[in-house]
Amino acid sequence: MSAELSLRAVTLGRGDLAVLDAVELTVAPGEVVALVGPSGCGKSTLLDVAAGLCEADAGAVLIDGAPAPNRLGRLALMPQGDSLLPWRTLLDNIAVGARLAGAADADALARDALERYGLAGFERHYPHALSGGMRQRAALARTVLAGRPVWLLDEPFGALDALTRAELHAEVIELWARLRPTVLLVTHDPEEAATLADRVLVSGPRPLGRLVEVDCPAPRPRPPEVRARLRESILDALRDQRAVGRTA
Amino acid sequence: MRVSRRWALPVLPLGGLLLWQAVIWFAQPRDWLLPSPGQVASAAWEHRDRLWFHAQATILATLVGLGIALVVGLLLAAGIAASRVLEGAVYPWIVASQAVPILSLAPVMAVWLDYTLTQIVVAALLCVFPIVVTAVDGLRGGDPALARTVRTLGASRGWTWWHVTVPAALPPLFSGLRLAAVFAVTGAVVAEYVGADRGLGYLTELATAQFETALAMAAIAALALIGVVLFLAVALAERLALPHRHRPTRPTWSAHT
Numbered sequence: 232m233s234a235e236l237s238l239r240a241v242t243l244g245r246g247d248l249a250v251l252d253a254v255e256l257t258v259a260p261g262e263v264v265a266l267v268g269p270s271g272c273g274k275s276t277l278l279d280v281a282a283g284l285c286e287a288d289a290g291a292v293l294i295d296g297a298p299a300p301n302r303l304g305r306l307a308l309m310p311q312g313d314s315l316l317p318w319r320t321l322l323d324n325i326a327v328g329a330r331l332a333g334a335a336d337a338d339a340l341a342r343d344a345l346e347r348y349g350l351a352g353f354e355r356h357y358p359h360a361l362s363g364g365m366r367q368r369a370a371l372a373r374t375v376l377a378g379r380p381v382w383l384l385d386e387p388f389g390a391l392d393a394l395t396r397a398e399l400h401a402e403v404i405e406l407w408a409r410l411r412p413t414v415l416l417v418t419h420d421p422e423e424a425a426t427l428a429d430r431v432l433v434s435g436p437r438p439l440g441r442l443v444e445v446d447c448p449a450p451r452p453r454p455p456e457v458r459a460r461l462r463e464s465i466l467d468a469l470r471d472q473r474a475v476g477r478t479a
Numbered sequence: 480m481r482v483s484r485r486w487a488l489p490v491l492p493l494g495g496l497l498l499w500q501a502v503i504w505f506a507q508p509r510d511w512l513l514p515s516p517g518q519v520a521s522a523a524w525e526h527r528d529r530l531w532f533h534a535q536a537t538i539l540a541t542l543v544g545l546g547i548a549l550v551v552g553l554l555l556a557a558g559i560a561a562s563r564v565l566e567g568a569v570y571p572w573i574v575a576s577q578a579v580p581i582l583s584l585a586p587v588m589a590v591w592l593d594y595t596l597t598q599i600v601v602a603a604l605l606c607v608f609p610i611v612v613t614a615v616d617g618l619r620g621g622d623p624a625l626a627r628t629v630r631t632l633g634a635s636r637g638w639t640w641w642h643v644t645v646p647a648a649l650p651p652l653f654s655g656l657r658l659a660a661v662f663a664v665t666g667a668v669v670a671e672y673v674g675a676d677r678g679l680g681y682l683t684e685l686a687t688a689q690f691e692t693a694l695a696m697a698a699i700a701a702l703a704l705i706g707v708v709l710f711l712a713v714a715l716a717e718r719l720a721l722p723h724r725h726r727p728t729r730p731t732w733s734a735h736t
Binding site for chain 2: 282
C-alpha cells in the first residue's frame with residue numbers, strides 16, 4: 232500500500248497573510264519525509280491541503296502523478312493529540328478505521344490490532360482512562376486498519392513524555408518497515424525527524440515556501456551517533472532558514 | 480468529606496421545616512393563613528386521590544410539552560448549526576422571542592386553544608429555548624480535529640455528523656434538557672391559572688379560594704416533586720447515554736456502537 236505524493240507550487244493565503252508560497256514537495260512511494268519548521272510556519276496547513284481538507288489557491292496535489300481533486304479520504308491524517316472519539320471504547324475507536332475501510336469484520340480486525348499493539352485487556356476502556364502512549368498506539372492502530380496508502384502526521388508524538396515517545400518511535404519504524412506507507416511527517420523536533428525520516432526538509436518562518444533538503448547520511452534505523460550528527464545538521468539548516476527569512 | 484456531604488443534603492429542608500414550625504408555635508396564625516407542616520402532610524394524605532387526579536393532567540401537559548419542545552428544538556438546532564443562512568434568518572429571532580414574557584401569552588393562547596392545548600403550548604414554548612441554544616452550541620463546539628481526522632480516514636459527511644458531531648453535542652444538550660424539564664412544569668401550571676378544569680395549578684387556585692391553604696400547599700409540594708423527578712430522570716438519562724463521562728470502562732448495559 233504505497234503511492235507517490237507530490238505537491239506542485241501549492242500556494243495558499245488567509246486574508247492578506249501568505250501561508251503557503253509555491254511549495255514543491257515529492258514523497259516517493261513507501262518513503263518517509265519529515266518537514267521540520269518552527270511553530271506557526273504553516274506546516275499543519277500544508278497537511279490540510281495535502282489531505283484535501285482545504286483547497287489551495289493555486290498549485291496542485293498529485294497522487295501517483297495524477298491530479299487528485301477528490302482526495303479527501305485517501306490520505307490518512309494523524310493530528311496532534313490522539314483524536315480518538317472520547318465516547319467510544321478503545322476497541323470501538325480502533326474498529327472505526329476498519330469500518331471506514333469497508334471491512335465486514337471490523338470488530339475482529341480491531342481485536343487483532345488491539346493485541347498486536349499491546350493494548351489487550353483495555354478493549355472496554357474509554358480513551359480518557361488510558362495513558363497518552365496507549366491512546367497514541369490506538370490511534371496508530373486505527374490508521375493502520377483504515378488502510379490508506381499515504382499517511383500525514385502532524386506532530387503526533389509531541390504531547391508524550393520522552394521515554395514513551397522513544398518507544399513509539401521504535402514501534403512506528405518497525406510498523407512502517409512492514410506496511411511501507413508513504414509518510415509525510417511535520418514536526419518542530421529535529422530529533423524526531425532524524426529518528427523517523429528517510430529524507431528531511433527544513434522550512435523557514437512563515438510563509439512556508441522554499442524547502443531545504445538536509446543531507447541524510449545512513450538509512451533508518453540510524454545508530455545514535457549518526458542520528459546526533461543529523462540532528463545538528465537539521466538545527467543548522469533551521470538557523471540558516473531563519474536568517475534567510477529575516478533578510479527577505 | 481464524603482460523610483459530611485451526605486449529611487449536608489437534608490440540612491436546609493429540615494431547617495426550613497423547623498423554622499416553619501417555630502413560626503406556628505410562637506405566632507399561632509389561623510389555619511387558613513399558615514397551616515403547620517403536619518396539617519399540610521395530613522391534607523396531602525387525606526386528599527391523595529384528588530391530588531393524583533389533578534397531578535395526572537399536569538404531568539401529561541408537562542411531558543407532552545417537553546416532548547414537542549425536544550423534537551422541534553433539535554430540528555431547529557440541527558438546521559441552525561448546519562446552515563449559515565438559516566442561522567441568520569432564524570436564530571436571532573429565537574433569541575429575541577425570549578424578550579416576550581411567554582407566560583403572558585397564556586391568556587391569549589387560551590382564547591385560541593382549549594385548556595389542555597394551552598398548557599402544552601406554553602410548556603413547550605418555555606423549554607424550547609434552552610434546548611435550541613445548548614444543542615446549537617453543542618453541535619458547533621466539538622473538537623474539530625476529531626471530525627477532520629475521520630474525514631481523512633474516509634468517513635462521509637453523514638457518518639461524521641452522526642458519529643462525531645452529534646455525540647459531542649450531547650453533554651451541553653443534557654444541561655439544556657435539565658433546565659427545560661423544570662421549565663416545562665412551570666409552563667403547564669401557569670397555563671392552568673389562566674383557565675383549566677383540572678391540574679395541580681388549578682387545584683392550588685381552587686383550594687386557596689376556599690381557604691383550604693393546607694391542600695393548596697400540598698399541591699405545591701406535589702408540583703415540586705414532579706419537577707425534581709423530571710430533573711432526576713434527565714440526569715439518569717445522561718448517565719445512561721454518556722457512560723464515558725462517569726466511568727473508565729464501558730458498562731455491560733451500554734449499547735455497542
